[in-house]
Amino acid sequence: MVTTEFVQKTKELIDSLKGICASHGLGNDAGEFKIITQVFLYKFMNDKFAYEIKKLDSNIAQTDNWEKAVAELSPDDYEMLLLQLAEDTARLKPEHFISYLSTKQNAPDFAKLFDDTLRDIAITNNDIFSVKTEGGSKITLFDRISETITDESKRDVFCRAIINKLGMFSFERIFNEKYDFYSTIFEYLIKDYNSDSGGKYAEYYTPHAVAKIMAAILVPSDQRGKIQNVTCYDPSAGSGTLLMNLAHAIGEDRCTIYSQDISQKSSNLLRLNLILNNLVHSIQNVVQGDTLLTPYHKKGNALAKFDYIVSNPPFKTDFSDTRDDLDCKENNDRFFAGIPKVPPKEKNKMAIYQLFLQHIMYSLKPNGKAAVVVPTGFISAQQGIDKKIREALIKRKMLAGAVSMPSNIFATTGTNVSILFIDTNNKENVVLVDASNLGEEWKDGKNTKVVLKPSEEKQIIDAFNAKSVIEGFSTVVPYSDFEEKNYSFSASQYFDIPIEYVDITAEQFTAKVENYSRNLDILFEESKAIESEIKLMIGKISYD
Structure with a gap:
């Protein structure tokens, strides 16, 4: 089966699971997200186990019924097989297999058996696949999903419908696929759940074009394959789109991911993304908690420093409850430009991105790089915290450049955005790009968004990495020129005005x-x- 057919089959599986939820009154319910993502993950891990076991034992690979062959192994042989599995493969018991549950679906209390199976897999693999909270608690892989159904008499029917769908095809033949395949699947899997439904901070999904541009500028093509053992961090990670693109550019086996996000939902999405993209070794570094108030990642008593940082932080939100706690002596260096005051009206418009940006600058290693999505107003604000941050980037000589993106590049917000690139090694000229006129308008449900063509993405990446001067599009500015323009990072203010003679x-x-x-x-x-x-x-x- 070719890749496109697997993508289609996978989408059909996801749609069928949503159909089961809808027929049991859970369509668009808060519990639907948990059911879809956890059942999908159970299926994925089951097939991954089969794939890896068959690679280790040719006899199992050649049999028509691998589940039966595994079940017939002696306890010692089975334990030896498990010891040989790579760390990113869940350790399963024969009674965890989808085929085993399928044979038990007519047993009394099947829903309880189904839930018990998922919980046992979670507990057995707790050390590898659990996400931490800032307090040290572990968020396990699976919950008792049948309990989402209020009517207990319907739970067995619900779980039977699910188990019968999971046995219809196997993922085994696609485990050699790379990032582009899994990113397509992930986007489809979360497309109905990728907006912030009450969480305080992060959005869950950054447009692929934005993520691609950020990764391609942080890791130019001539550096790919040469970077080794680096750390990548996102303090407002959401579903991890930016981290996945960055890890793919560096090489999943050449980097370690670190993240924090206040939303448990987004941390679960990030864990799923890490599992799909061969980054299981980083799950232990995924933390659910408030990055600004209680940053988790430390080295000794000091905050950890990272080689690469990417982030699409929330722009404005009400953090008035914690604002005064942040304004303390311990945070003077981290929040050097100040902490936004609480406005008398519209507290939800507190500019929290200013704090994330300062936190990112503070969290970079001496040779570190970062790419951050900011509201375009940040790059030219004439006073206040925004200007202080820009001035610091210039005076510390750690700005690589800025790219002003087209309006509506994010379909869910009318805020114009720019991408800020920080590079502590860039001591000379800064690249400014005005890409605001690129892209084409597309309808996305009720919203209109602007989509960049691949050639336009390349245009931005090439101009930035080559430090090209292109009339009306990109320019190169010495650090000494910024003070005269009030430290503005808007490319248009530095374009030469053509004079006709x-x-x-x-x-x-x-x-x-x-x-x-x-x-x-x-x-x-x-x-x-x-x-x-x-x-x-x-x-x-x-x-x-």
Whole structure:
């Protein structure tokens, strides 16, 4: 089966699971997200186990019924097989297999058996696949999903429908696929759940074009395959789109992911993304918690520093409850430019991105790089925290550049965005790109978004990485020029204004000057006449 057919089969599986949820009253319910993602993950891990076991044992690979062959192994042989599995493969027991549950679906209390199976897999693999909270608690892989059904008499039917769908095809033949395949699947899997439904901070999905541009500028093509053992961090990770693109550019086996996000939902999505993309070794570094108030990743008593940081932080939200806690002596260096005040009205418009940006600058290693999505207003604000941050980036000589993106590149927000690139090694010229006129409008449900063509993505990446000067599009600015422009990062303020020169003779020049002089004399005479009329009218009004 070719890749496109597997993508289609996978989408059909996801749609069928959603159909089961809808038929049991869970369509668009909060519990649907948990059911879809956890059942999908159970299926994925089951097939991955089969794939890896068959690679280790040729006899199992050649049999028509691998589940039966595994079940017939002696306890010692089975344990030896498990010991040989790579760390990114869940350890399963024969009673965990989809085929085993399928044979038990008519047993009394099948829903309980189904839930018990998922919970046992989670507990057995807790050390590898659990996400941590900032307090140290572990968020396990699976919950008791049948309990989402309020009517207990319907739970067995619900779980039977699920198990019968899971046995219809296997993922085994696609485990050699790379990032592009799994990113397509992931996008489809979460497409109905990728907006913030009550969480305080992160959005769950960044447009692929934005993520691709950020990764391609942070890791240019001539550096790919040469980077080794680096750390990648996102303090507001959402579903991990930016981290996945960055890891793919570096090489999944050449980097370690670190993240924190206040939303448990987004942390679960990130875990799923890591599993799909061969980054299981980083799951232990996924933390659910408030990055600004209680940053988790530390080295000793100090905050950890990272080689690469990517982030699409929330722009504005109400953090008035924790604002004063952040404004303390311990945070003076981290939040050097200040902490937004609580406005008397519209607290939900507190500019929290300013804090994330300062946190990112503080969290970079001496040779570190970062790419951050910011509201375009940030790049040219004339005063306040925004300007202080920009001034610091220039005076510390750690700005690589900025790219102003088209309007509506994010379909869910009307805010114009730019991408800020930080590079502590860039001590010379800065690249500014105005890509605001690129892209084509597309309808995305009720929203209109702008989509960049691949050639336009390449245009941005190439101009930035080559430090190209392209009229009306990109320019290169020395650090010394920024103060004169009030530290603006807007490319348009640094574009050269073209001046057209026309060759004329001395006689033509004299004729033009005389013509302008005559026109001025006429205008002066007309002005005097109008002035006299106004004085006359004022005199009459005063007399009356």
